[in-house]
Amino acid sequence: MPMIMAGGSGMPSARAVHYLSWGTVGIFFNYYIFKKYKGWxxxxxxxxxxxxxxxxxxxxxLLYFSLQSYDIYGPSWWGKDTDDHCELANCPTAPGIEVEGCPVF
Structure with a gap:
């Protein structure tokens, strides 16, 4: 199992939803299809x-040449934002550092 998970470290940065979709397709195809239709x-x-x-x-x-080369970067929707929407995530965690609006540890 560690070798399977270590394979993901060589890939470009991906969010958890990417691994979930890869795993879903892989498990469905290699378990369900393999059991039902081995020849296929x-x-x-x-x-x-x-x-x-x-x-x-x-x-x-295709998307690069059809959209981004013309400065069209797609819609701005909630799933596109890479921020985790936690204001405290930007607070320092080292002891003794104080920033206004952040808790002190």
Whole structure:
């Protein structure tokens, strides 16, 4: 199990929802499909994996040239913000440092 989790450290930074979706697809395809349709799974596992990887790469290039090269960065919605919305998260935690509005430890 540690080797499986260590594989994620070589990937670009990702949020927990990315690992959840990768795990969901992986478990569904490699457990449910493998048990029900072994022949189909054996023929198409590699093809599905390559198609999913190629689809991500293709969409990245397509979105760059169709949107971002024209200074269109998409809608501003709640899920796009990378802040955790916790005002205390920016407070220092080292003892003896005092910042206005932050608790002192």
């Amino acid at each position: 799974w054996a023929r198409n596992t590699y093809i599905l994996s390559a198609a999913l990887d190629a689809g991500v790469a293709f969409m990245g290039v």
